[in-house]
Amino acid sequence: MTTLPTALYTAAQTRELDRLAIAAGTPGAELMQRAGQFAFNALCERWPEVRRIAVLCGGGNNGGDGYVVAALAHEAGLQPCIHFIKAPDSLSGDALAMAQRCQALAIPMQPLTLSTLPEDAELLVDGLFGTGLASPLREDAAVLLAALARLLTPCLALDIPSGLSADSGMPLGAVLSAELTVTFIGVKRGLLTGQGPVHSGELRFADLQVPWDVYQQTPADCRVPTSAELLATLPSRELDGHKGRYGHVLVIGGDHGFAGAPIMSAQAAARCGAGKVSLITRPENVPIMIARQPEVMARGVNNAEDAKPLIAAATVIAIGPGLACDDWGRELLELVLSSGKPMVLDADALNLLADMEGVGEADWVLTPHPGEAARLLKVDNAAIQRDRFAALESLHARYGGTVLLKGLGTLIQGEAGRALIAEGNPGMASGGMGDVLTGVIAALRAQGLSGYDAARFGVMVHARAGDACAAAQGERGLLATDLLDALRQNLKVDRLSS
Structure with a gap:
């Protein structure tokens, strides 16, 4: 585990940090672009030989981060394929804009189902369920995560492994474990206790250049002492x-x-x-x-x-x-x-x-x-x-x-x-x-x-x-x-x- 900030946050506190950062003048799309860039850089550093990448995209900002990673991978000459659980055209806000960028680049896209699992991928990029997940997964979603886990394909998680509670560090029905988790804006407390460390692999953090005074407005829930x-x-x-x-x-x-x-x-x-x-x-x-x-x-x-x-x-x-x-x-x-x-x-x-x-x-x-x-x-x-x-x-x-x-x-x-x-x-x-x-x-x-x-x-x-x-x-x-x-x-x- 690389050096992390000492402050730990709940999911709600992280969302508040995100809101305050946007209110302070950083557009949400810019934060999403920075998150995707950081994740892609980490991907290239950890898996430099990988070419076939399955980017798993959910319906919120976590999925939006995934679309950014897919676009960057395509532009770098890799072979990304997007597997979505919510149709790109039905997205909204910044996530929709990032999905449309991928459509303009003609990146292959298909629904993620049990019959379309990315079995030939060399790497999974997990942008399915982010920190907003607070209650147990529906049975079909839990079954899908379990099927993805059985592929035994290395995985990079965006912000948090899908299915893991950001607050408790416990699975919410099933978890797609990662070898590397890149987490943004605030380190989620669940990544470091419960089963969080079991499923998160190596942790890396990016503050996405959020101003220091934003952090001063939201006291941390917990701290890792130095x-x-x-x-x-x-x-x-x-x-x-x-x-x-x-x-x-x-x-x-x-x-x-x-x-x-x-x-x-x-x-x-x-x-x-x-x-x-x-x-x-x-x-x-x-x-x-x-x-x-x-x-x-x-x-x-x-x-x-x-x-x-x-x-x-x-x-x-x-x-x-x-x-x-x-x-x-x-x-x-x-x-x-x-x-x-x-x-x-x-x-x-x-x-x-x-x-x-x-x-x-x-x-x-x-x-x-x-x-x-x-x-x-x-x-x-x-x-x-x-x-x-x-x-x-x-x-x-x-x-x-x-x-x-x-x-x-x-x-x-x-x-x-x-x-x-x-x-x-x-x-x-x-x-x-x-x-x-x-x-x-x-x-x-x-x-x-x-x-x-x-x-x-x-x-x-x-x-x-x-x-x-x-x-x-x-x-x-x-x-x-x-x-x-x-x-x-x-x-x-x-x-x-x-």
């Missing part, structure tokens, strides 16, 4: 600093048989700069912790009362990894919730929280994966994945603080805004990764970052550590503990700002 922005939130280490200045992280978890999870959280917190790290766990886990990381102060407790002194001494509490959901874990969580301390809740702490009544907002970072989010909202997992942004909003409305929804395109929402982190890789789909992330966030929180900044920064550092490990040794077999040294490397100024 390294520099996050680095600025991290306090410097003073020359005369000592461990007491950098916070005391207390990790709580590890019921019988679940020692590994809190140990990894504690190791991650230590590697990410917390001045002191302690662990409250079952007594039998203490020797394991000392053997793995002697810098972590481990204390075994069999009842919540024994945990009170360490809770009182902590700067930030991370609770949940390996906690289990019996009386031991529940009593410890209740004690933490009553402490008033900043906290990071993960794993079984979230499952316990979902069953608690009368728990209000707290100074916490909640870090659910979709299954845990479903339990917190008392819905099924499919409802979370159907619209991850909606689920994030519901979680934040219900629980407050900062909420981090894990998954492809991790989402974070706090009082200061909403963020998306698009980094990371499939190798990180292995046990313990979330436990490590919990420790990272807790360490950053302990060093003075707000919950929102610690969550954004923590997810980026965690994802980049995973990417560094995968680049060095591959994704398959990547372990959570492999990230520990890379976490530290990715907190260096020269690494993070690169």
Whole structure:
């Protein structure tokens, strides 16, 4: 994925940007011509040997972009053929003008049906359904997209792959996946979360020379933070600093048989700069912790009362990894919730929280994966994945603080805004990764970052550590503990700002 703008928009916001650009003096036809030119340039760069191009055109401006690409391809000596789902003569506005240009150039055109699929094309240019698609496709349209996908022909998507929701990143019945998506004016948030990255391939962006003040009139729905922005939130280490200045992280978890999870959280917190790290766990886990990381102060407790002194001494509490959901874990969580301390809740702490009544907002970072989010909202997992942004909003409305929804395109929402982190890789789909992330966030929180900044920064550092490990040794077999040294490397100024 090439470098993209930090601002992400909904489909409605992108349409408003388009309207404001036209109102500011750029004709719609000129915007369409620029979009088509950018797409054609990208086509030539990515597929320089292609000659037979099937340009799939819908009935709106997305189809108009397609007609521009077809005209440019024809003028360049390629062999485009236009396959339309709405007769060119029935179009209106700028799309009609672009279709008439293609007719004047005598570019071959034919209706797109199941019996006229472009089976001999070397490349598909997808201008069928753009960002205006907000409800499930009609059955005939879904069947057509599925048939096109079965051709296994490489595809360039204009603005967004047809059938993909620009807002949620989820299929609206069927999706024509692309190897390359060129998106215009505003980056649609659905391209970076849900199944958006699965179907979009490489992403390239063109602002079509829309004036900067147009963007100032339409605040972004979500942002992808930059390294520099996050680095600025991290306090410097003073020359005369000592461990007491950098916070005391207390990790709580590890019921019988679940020692590994809190140990990894504690190791991650230590590697990410917390001045002191302690662990409250079952007594039998203490020797394991000392053997793995002697810098972590481990204390075994069999009842919540024994945990009170360490809770009182902590700067930030991370609770949940390996906690289990019996009386031991529940009593410890209740004690933490009553402490008033900043906290990071993960794993079984979230499952316990979902069953608690009368728990209000707290100074916490909640870090659910979709299954845990479903339990917190008392819905099924499919409802979370159907619209991850909606689920994030519901979680934040219900629980407050900062909420981090894990998954492809991790989402974070706090009082200061909403963020998306698009980094990371499939190798990180292995046990313990979330436990490590919990420790990272807790360490950053302990060093003075707000919950929102610690969550954004923590997810980026965690994802980049995973990417560094995968680049060095591959994704398959990547372990959570492999990230520990890379976490530290990715907190260096020269690494993070690169």
